[in-house]
Amino acid sequence: MIFKFPYLLSVIGVLLLGAGCKGSDASVQNASEIDSSRICSVKFNADSAFSFVKAQCDFGARTPNSEAIERCGDYIVRKFRGHGLDVTEQRTVVKGWDGKDLRCRNIIAAYKPELADRIIIAGHYDARPWADHDPDSTLHRTPVMAANDGASGIAVMMEIARQIDRLNLAVGIDFICFDAEDYGAPYWAPQEAQDNADNWCLGSQYWSRNPHRPNYTARYGVLLDMVGGRGSKFHYEGFSLQFAQDVVVRAWEAARYAEAADFFPQENGGYVTDDHVPMNTIALIPTINIIPYNKGANFTSHWHTTHDTPENIDPATLRAVGQTVLQLLSEENSN
Incomplete structure (x- = not known):
């Protein structure tokens, strides 16, 4: 198995998901015309989100134990607090594959922390220490800037948090920024x-x-990973279908209402080992992963290379994902 690398759903996997997948596809493909009354009135600002991508990258490569990731973490805390959210920092030390002790700082920003009914929007903010997929093999031990694979998801979360009061939600939202x-x-x-x-x-x-709170749980979660790449397409991810198929259906339906259907094909992608896996299997919170899938190749051409920089971020992709998540959250008011 190759981790953080997509591969086609196996025949067995498709059969196991069979009835469920067919139901999912039918639910989306046979959807009725757009009901204009359901369209989210809050508009995602892609330029604002892009500025949040660049601000994170301005600290440098946010690799574990670096000054850059500590400063970026401080920035993330400031931004979420500035948007009026209650921020909890969870610090620990984890062990890397090479035996190194890695300082780990998860950041949880809570909207309406007093509410028990909660939804998670998550992403990671660390950068890979090695550009081990760079076309130039001499750069393989160079840190990745991680504009897309890291900063983009956090940037979308920040922009949603900036406007979340306008949704008038009756549910609490936890924005979780994972480290390492x-x-x-x-x-x-x-x-x-x-x-x-x-x-x-x-x-x-x-x-x-x-979890940052004893006995914490949430109704569901949405993980955002690599959500700013030019030309990205977000297919159904395998573990998402396995653990949270109903959320997948709702999210891809939200993309239609967000005028982002072209970015969200109603097709199976691959299974990806990512932060949603422990959320599903350990925390037992049904969580989907919005992540690009490029058939027969890496996630994007810049994945784990020195070219994962702000210059290769497309605000249109940020907007498609951000507006889709806003639409998904706005639907909570009608449930």
Whole structure:
């Protein structure tokens, strides 16, 4: 198994999901005409989100134990608090595949923390220490700037948080910024380390076992990963269908209302080891992953390379994902 790399749904996987997937496709493809009264009136500002991407990258590559990630974490805390949210910092030390102690700082920003009924929007803000998929092999041990694979998801969350009061929600929202997601073993590591899925998503594994509040739970979660790349297409992700199919159906329906259907094909993608896996399997919170899928290739051409920079972020993609999430949340008012 290759981690943080998409692969086609196996025949067995498709059969296991069979009836459910057919139901999902029918639910979306046979949807009625757009009901204009359901369209979210709050409009996602892609330029604002892009500025949040750039601000994170201005700190440098936010690799574990670096000054850049500490300063970026401080920035994230300031921004969410500035939007009026209640912020909790969860600090610990986790062990990397290479035996290194990694300082880990998960940041949880809560909207209406007093409400028991909650939804999670999550992403990771750390950067991969190694550009091990760069076309230039001499750069493979160079840190990744992670504009898309890291900063984009957090930026979309920040922009949603900036406007969330306008949704008048009767449900609480937790924006969870995970650390130490992208420290999985590179190709030069021992094969045993490469094959171990637990070397990825260290921050979300810790949070899933040790939530920031005792007995914490949420109705569902939405993970945003690599949501700013030019030309991105977000297919149904395998673990999302397995654990939270109903949320997948609702999210892809929300994309229609957000005028983002072209970004969200009603097609199966692959299974991806990502932060939503421990959220589903350990925290037992049904969570979907909005992540790009490129058939037969990496997630995007800039994935885990030195070219994952703000110059390669497309505000149109940020807008498509951000407006879709706003639409999904706005539907809570009619449920």
